[in-house]
Amino acid sequence: MIQELYFDVTVIGAGPAGLAAALASDHEGAKTLLIEREARLGGILKQCIHDGFGLVRFGEKLSGPEYAERFIEQLPDSHVEVWTLSFVSEIKREKNESLLTVITREGMKRIRTRSLILATGCRERTSRQIGVHGRHCAGVLTAGTAQYYTNILGKLPTKRCVILGSGDIGLIMARRLTLEGAKVVGVYEAKPTPSGLMRNVSQCLWDFDIPLQVSKTVTRVIGDARLTAVEIASVDACMCPIKGTEEIIPCDALILSVGLIPENELAESIGVPIDFKTKGAVVDERNETLLRGVFACGNALHVNDLVDYVSESGEVAGKAAASPTNRSRGLVPVECDQSLLYVVPQRLCRNSEEMERVFFFRSARDMDNATLTVAKGEQVLFTKKFAHLRPPEMERIPITLSKKELDGNLPLRFHLEE
Ligand SMILES: Cc1cc2nc3c(=O)[nH]c(=O)nc-3n(C[C@H](O)[C@H](O)[C@H](O)COP(=O)(O)OP(=O)(O)OC[C@H]3O[C@@H](n4cnc5c(N)ncnc54)[C@H](O)[C@@H]3O)c2cc1C
Structure with missing residues (x-):
């Protein structure tokens, strides 16, 4: 039983x-x-x-x-x-x-x-999820796995590696592996700008002379039992590899931060x-x-x-x-247009006693002097100016909204304009 x-x-x-x-x-x-x-x-x-x-x-x-x-x-x-x-x-x-x-x-x-x-x-995300082609050889691992090997097991998973993707874990592992004596040939990013926080780009790559190569990706992994090299190519604005730009980089590991x-x-x-x-x-x-x-x-x-x-x-x-409640929440949808990647929460309780609501959002692209507008139909409920917005940097923003402002069935819409 x-x-x-x-x-x-x-x-x-x-x-x-x-x-x-x-x-x-x-x-x-x-x-x-x-x-x-x-x-x-x-x-x-x-x-x-x-x-x-x-x-x-x-x-x-x-x-x-x-x-x-x-x-x-x-x-x-x-x-x-x-x-x-x-x-x-x-x-x-x-x-x-x-x-x-x-x-x-x-x-x-x-x-x-x-x-x-x-x-x-x-x-x-793993190599299969981003379509890296080649054999299933040892030496292709995520940055988190490399972090686990290095920091928890005390085992260095590479002597010479390429890092694909400039997410924060990849940047932090570029520095960590360098400090442990490995050679990080470079961090390769398919987008034209890094995916991680600028503080990590500066402290983990620039301070250690690790090259960051943007608009480049890994097109092939090479090796039988163990990885021996990767093929890198430049990509166009649609992130498609450009023929004729391929180069082979010898290494024993491809570390993914994608x-x-x-x-x-x-x-x-x-x-x-x-x-x-x-x-x-x-x-x-x-x-x-x-x-x-x-x-x-x-x-x-x-x-x-x-x-x-x-x-x-x-x-x-x-x-x-x-302290759950069975009371109807009277949910109001919260939406964003294409100027934002997302906004959380995606609903607000109309029947809540709290007036201040905290939202988290990311801009869809790098923006300078941007204005955030939160509107319900034609009525603008909130605006705020931001000197800089970058998609890797999540914004937290408290907004006070009265019950009256949440009345009706219209959604709350978030919009950013440069
Ligand atoms: C590999 C990796 C490295 C990171 N490195 C950094 C970093 O250097 N700096 C930074 O600011 N952020 C880093 N992050 C982001 C980091 O995830 C967050 O900052 C934070 O740790 C997230 O906290 P969490 O509690 O949501 O998730 P986690 O810390 O991931 O905790 C989730 C927990 O849920 C447990 N769990 C999952 N499913 C089940 C189940 N079915 N049954 C029982 N238990 C379960 C897991 O074992 C885990 O302990 C990293 C993320 C990853 C994946």
Whole structure:
């Protein structure tokens, strides 16, 4: 007979989002369970041994493990029940509650929970997802895997590598591998501008004389058992390789930093509607999805560039999940045009008592002297000027909106103009 346990709030994933969510839920007095599949808490922060975390929240430059520790150390003083080495393999919905199947070291367990928080993080795009051709040889790995080998296992995965994609993890690994004695031949980016934060381009590449080659991509991997070289080519404005520009670069590893995708298999399995722009759940300002009692936060909701905002989104979800309401939300859609990549939340509760709502957005392209306009039909509700906007840099913006301004069925529309 499989044991069934009840919790008011269950959080899946103990990265910074899940840790903050569980502590916030406990703080509100809810009986809270935190489930993590790995042996240690902290999520991806465990392997991020460089500093730069926590500047917004703590005004300090912490390493990933130090940042995670600020939350982990609060757990013994809380009532949060923590299960590590426990994997949520299935979720079912029953009468507005969620039923979880959890594989633990003691065997399979069933959890019935009133509120469920999905804090499952994100995963990296692989070579197959970006159409890199060639043999399945050893030596093609994601930047996160290279980070895990180097920082957790203490094993250097390459002596001479090419990094494809200029996402933040790739930039950080270019520096890390260089410090460990590997040769990073260059970072190659198909777009005309880098995908990562400018502070990382400066601190991780320029400070170490690592070349950044934009408008170039890897067209082929070469090698039998192990990678021996990659073929690089320039690309045109449509990112198609230009014939005749190919060059072969000898190396023993191709490290990919080509994007992160929110981890949402569990959410999709219970029918949580997903935003095709963020690849995360559609949520209201309390981070509740369109399925009542199911919340999402952190990188499972949308890929964040600052961990401080990840923790904030966990806290919002944890607080809301601990005090659920059956009252109709009166949801108002929030939309953006092509000048933005996305905006979160994608819905607002018309019936909420809170007037200040926090939005996160990214511009669709680099912009100088841009004005953000938030309008409802013809009525402009909010404007703000930005000196610079870049897609890799997510913007956080609180906007005060009255109940009257949210009346009616028209969506709120976000627009940017240079
Ligand atoms: C490889 C990698 C490296 C990164 N490096 C940096 C960096 O250097 N600097 C930076 O600012 N940001 C970095 N990021 C971004 C980073 O993900 C966020 O800053 C932050 O850690 C996200 O927090 P999270 O809690 O949403 O997700 P995570 O930290 O990814 O935590 C999610 C947790 O959920 C658990 N989980 C998932 N599914 C299940 C399940 N079914 N059952 C039980 N547990 C489950 C996972 O094991 C994990 O512990 C990196 C991301 C990745 C993927």
